[in-house]
Amino acid sequence: MKFTLSWLKDHLETDATLDEICTRLTEIGLEVEDVDDKAAFRPFVIAKVLSAEKHPQADRLKVLMVDIGEGAPVQVVCGAPNARAGLVGAFAAPGTYVPGIDVTLSVGNIRGVESRGMMCSEKELQISDNHDGIIDLPDDAPVGTSYAAYAHLDDPVIEINLTPNRPDCTSIYGIARDLAASGLGTLKTRPAPSFAVEGETSVKLTLDLDDARLCPGFGLRLVRGVRNGPSPRWMQQRLLAIGLRPINALVDITNYMTFDQGRPMHVFDAAKVKGNLTVRRAREGETVLALDQREYKLGPNNVVIADEKGIESIGGIMGGEHSGCDENTVDVLIESALWDPMNIAKSGRALGIITDARYRFERGVDPEYMLPGLERTTELVLELCGGTPARAEVVGYKGYEPKIVDFPYSEVKRLTGLDVSTQESDTILTRLGFKVSGSGERVSVAVPSWRPDVDGKADLVEEIMRIHGVDNIKPAPLESHAAVNGRILTTLQIRTRAAKRALASRGMLEAVTWSFIPEDQAKLFGGGSPALKLANPIAAEMSDMRPSLLPGLLTAAQRNADKGYGDVAIFEVSGTYENDRPEGQRRVAGGIRRGTASLAGAGRMWSNASKGGGKPVDVFDAKADALAVIEACGLPMGNIQIEQGGPDWYHPGRSGTIKMGPKVILGYFGEFHPTTLEKLDVSGALCGFEVYLDAMAEPKKKATRTKPALDLSPFQAVRRDFAFVVDRTVEAGAIIKAASGVDRKLITGVNVFDIFEGASVGEGKKSVAIEVQIQPAERTLTDEDFEALTQKIVASVAKFTGGVLRS
Numbered sequence: 001m002k003f004t005l006s007w008l009k010d011h012l013e014t015d016a017t018l019d020e021i022c023t024r025l026t027e028i029g030l031e032v033e034d035v036d037d038k039a040a041f042r043p044f045v046i047a048k049v050l051s052a053e054k055h056p057q058a059d060r061l062k063v064l065m066v067d068i069g070e071g072a073p074v075q076v077v078c079g080a081p082n083a084r085a086g087l088v089g090a091f092a093a094p095g096t097y098v099p100g101i102d103v104t105l106s107v108g109n110i111r112g113v114e115s116r117g118m119m120c121s122e123k124e125l126q127i128s129d130n131h132d133g134i135i136d137l138p139d140d141a142p143v144g145t146s147y148a149a150y151a152h153l154d155d156p157v158i159e160i161n162l163t164p165n166r167p168d169c170t171s172i173y174g175i176a177r178d179l180a181a182s183g184l185g186t187l188k189t190r191p192a193p194s195f196a197v198e199g200e201t202s203v204k205l206t207l208d209l210d211d212a213r214l215c216p217g218f219g220l221r222l223v224r225g226v227r228n229g230p231s232p233r234w235m236q237q238r239l240l241a242i243g244l245r246p247i248n249a250l251v252d253i254t255n256y257m258t259f260d261q262g263r264p265m266h267v268f269d270a271a272k273v274k275g276n277l278t279v280r281r282a283r284e285g286e287t288v289l290a291l292d293q294r295e296y297k298l299g300p301n302n303v304v305i306a307d308e309k310g311i312e313s314i315g316g317i318m319g320g321e322h323s324g325c326d327e328n329t330v331d332v333l334i335e336s337a338l339w340d341p342m343n344i345a346k347s348g349r350a351l352g353i354i355t356d357a358r359y360r361f362e363r364g365v366d367p368e369y370m371l372p373g374l375e376r377t378t379e380l381v382l383e384l385c386g387g388t389p390a391r392a393e394v395v396g397y398k399g400y401e402p403k404i405v406d407f408p409y410s411e412v413k414r415l416t417g418l419d420v421s422t423q424e425s426d427t428i429l430t431r432l433g434f435k436v437s438g439s440g441e442r443v444s445v446a447v448p449s450w451r452p453d454v455d456g457k458a459d460l461v462e463e464i465m466r467i468h469g470v471d472n473i474k475p476a477p478l479e480s481h482a483a484v485n486g487r488i489l490t491t492l493q494i495r496t497r498a499a500k501r502a503l504a505s506r507g508m509l510e511a512v513t514w515s516f517i518p519e520d521q522a523k524l525f526g527g528g529s530p531a532l533k534l535a536n537p538i539a540a541e542m543s544d545m546r547p548s549l550l551p552g553l554l555t556a557a558q559r560n561a562d563k564g565y566g567d568v569a570i571f572e573v574s575g576t577y578e579n580d581r582p583e584g585q586r587r588v589a590g591g592i593r594r595g596t597a598s599l600a601g602a603g604r605m606w607s608n609a610s611k612g613g614g615k616p617v618d619v620f621d622a623k624a625d626a627l628a629v630i631e632a633c634g635l636p637m638g639n640i641q642i643e644q645g646g647p648d649w650y651h652p653g654r655s656g657t658i659k660m661g662p663k664v665i666l667g668y669f670g671e672f673h674p675t676t677l678e679k680l681d682v683s684g685a686l687c688g689f690e691v692y693l694d695a696m697a698e699p700k701k702k703a704t705r706t707k708p709a710l711d712l713s714p715f716q717a718v719r720r721d722f723a724f725v726v727d728r729t730v731e732a733g734a735i736i737k738a739a740s741g742v743d744r745k746l747i748t749g750v751n752v753f754d755i756f757e758g759a760s761v762g763e764g765k766k767s768v769a770i771e772v773q774i775q776p777a778e779r780t781l782t783d784e785d786f787e788a789l790t791q792k793i794v795a796s797v798a799k800f801t802g803g804v805l806r807s
Helices: 005-009 018-027 172-181 233-241 249-260 341-351 356-361 367-385 410-416 422-431 457-468 491-505 519-524 550-562 605-611 619-632 674-680 732-740 783-801
Strands: 002-004 031-036 045-054 062-067 074-078 088-092 108-110 113-115 157-161 205-208 217-224 266-269 277-281 287-289 295-297 303-306 311-314 332-338 393-395 404-408 435-437 442-446 569-577 585-594 640-644 650-660 664-672 686-692 718-727 747-756 765-774
Touching (some): 002 005, 002 233, 005 018, 005 157, 005 172, 018 157, 018 172, 172 249, 172 422, 205 217, 205 393, 217 367, 233 249, 249 356, 249 367, 332 367, 341 356, 404 457, 410 457, 422 435, 422 457, 491 569, 491 619, 519 550, 519 674, 550 569, 550 585, 550 686, 619 640, 619 650, 619 664, 640 732, 718 732, 718 783, 732 747, 732 783, 765 783
Parallel strands (some): 205 277
Antiparallel strands (some): 002 157, 045 062, 045 088, 062 074, 108 113, 217 332, 217 393, 266 332, 287 295, 303 311, 404 442, 569 585, 585 686, 640 650, 664 686, 718 765
């Protein structure tokens, strides 16, 4: 939001300096982002041409002798057609930066004649686009004085960073009101517009809407006999200062009202409007050529203003080119309307239109200023363009019913820690336009029409706090708690961080992918339900909330491969969505490996074969990653069960399901189904996993967080190998479980180190070799002890799997 200092002082009576105003703006929550003090225009001075002789070496150039108000006349070579003796204009000396041509002047030599400066055009000073000649001032312009001061180009421009909850400060009047409430001056009040009207507005208006909230009010006035030329210089300078291009008086007036009063207006050329106007929903497929020269295709979600021929304006966003006002406009229709903020926001975003009108309507404009805004705009039209106004046509507006907030003054102290008296609180709220009624420690506060952002007592506390002064809040340390090293993070937050560290330590890189994916990908991974479709997606291919992290990771890996980085190991810990309820959002750690990006390292076989690298990734890489996450989250690994197979997007024979007990599914891992990869347009050796962090049970509370003493056995560990012949359908995990359960005190680990299938072990059979680690704790075991333990292991495996020792 930009404005000039003089424009602000049209509404604020103050002696404060520019620095004081900027400081106060930031203090009351209107943060100043930039101040242009117009220092660049200070070097330009008013100068008079004493003589203008033809250049000896160029027909189109003249050699001027220029009086700059001090010292001897200065010689300047100039090519402007209007350069002549006696002309008074703007002079720039060597060393001056000229913004319009982005050049810093120096002493020049033009066709053999020295030039010690420049007589400037309006374009070179960025006053207008006119560069047909140099600036021609009245003869009485004071030579030697500042041109910027003379032409009012030294008016500083202030830019504030306006937060979305402050629609009242999208106007310069609203900013002045806030400054006055803070004690920096007095708010000026303008007399109500007064002018005579003749007759009725011949164009009638109808609201044809199924929801009255879409257009709560509409005001329309016809002004006959206007002369639509350029707007006055003062208005053009203000619009240019804030980045708007002057067009003509009628259009400039509407832009001026948008920034001056925060009241977007629109004008129609009455001669181009056929019949009466109707505010309605657009019909499917209707189009309109807007003022930005672009054609927009509309639908029932867009509210439009139409006449008998078709759409003339997209309500609250942009007018149509057909009924725009130009220099031939004689009769003008002035519109002042109210629109639904949510509909404006959705329509503007869907159409991709960003305008100053949309910016204000989607935040909420003052409904009570709809008619006064129409009156003020009419007054400006009469003042600048002449004409005869008709009586206004007003439809739909039912008046403003103020919100009443029950406000206990004690909330100020409770929420901010500030000691603000009830009298000061009343004064601040009253200055801001709130109406306080009642007495005692609890009052009723009526919210003014220009503050749609104020809903409750916390909002009133914020108003009091920012005007009283946020800098008055004294810093204080956080309260100390009785518990030492009390846990701050939740279990899920702790496990999220632990999962990230574990995967990063395994050589994987963290990725952040979109939460929105195409519908076909969502369906491929178990999603695609209507409840998870976005009503207004940011792109057509981002239509559904993701049911899994894997589609985004797989396509990300493929993009890397397409650019020559085929060995990729990436992970993400984020949310997935099973339904539109809160419990349907899962916290998942997922990852994929591609090519040869295994834990042992990527690359060709001969580069790191000794470390086990160089091989394409497979199901066991994914399994190791998934188990690493579970272990990092603190779950007892002895209770983990792994079953063969997983969801449809995994390879049925090269995937697994991780469980804690018979019912709790912790995750899945494996290589991907060829059909899945084909539909994703992904290729290469790929494996992946997903672990559901929110499915893990809360850890049992311990009496203390102190780690137990490290208890190491003084006795040597012993390893024994066993090879069992079992049916080919028996899982290796079942053998491990059977062997581990024989004696949990002595047996500290069981690992599979070989699987063999062949004729020597029998048809439909396989040999599974395991290593059992035995750790004595109390004494050295004898041969008899080992023999007894061996018999128990063999018996347990035989009982649970039917396996026999391989001979």
